[in-house]
Structures are given as C-alpha cells and as structure tokens.
Amino acid sequence: MNVDGSVVEDHHNIANIFNTYFTTVTDKMGTKDSVNVNSSNDVYTLNYLYQVFTSQFPSIKLTPVTSNEI
Secondary structure: OEEOOEEOOOHHHHHHHHHHHHHHHHHHOOOOOOOOOOHHHOOOHHHHHHHHOOOOOOOOOOOOOOOOOO
C-alpha cells in the first residue's frame, strides 16, 4: 500500500492507516480538503449526508456464525 509516497506492507500499520482514515473522514467533510462537498455553500456534514442518502438503507439481517464457519 502506498501512503504519502511510502510503501507500507505491515498488516498492523495498514489496519491503523485505514482506521485513521475512516474515523476522521467526516471531520474533513465541508472543508477545502473535501472532494465531494461543495465548500462554497458551507455545507455541514449532516446536511451533506441527508443530500446524498435520500432514501433509507434496507434492513440487514445477519445470521450468527461460528468461528469454524469463518
């Protein structure tokens, strides 16, 4: 995985990189660094999400599994 020009191969570091990205992505919404938000309209995070997701998500029904099945 290439991160900021450096190759990262350690699974623990890759997991931490993904964790950091997904836990901070909403902090960047509505800023000049945001790709999908029109910052000139000063759109706040929740307003942006309401605009993108106009319908409800379908229900997800999960069946318990054992470690052997995984």
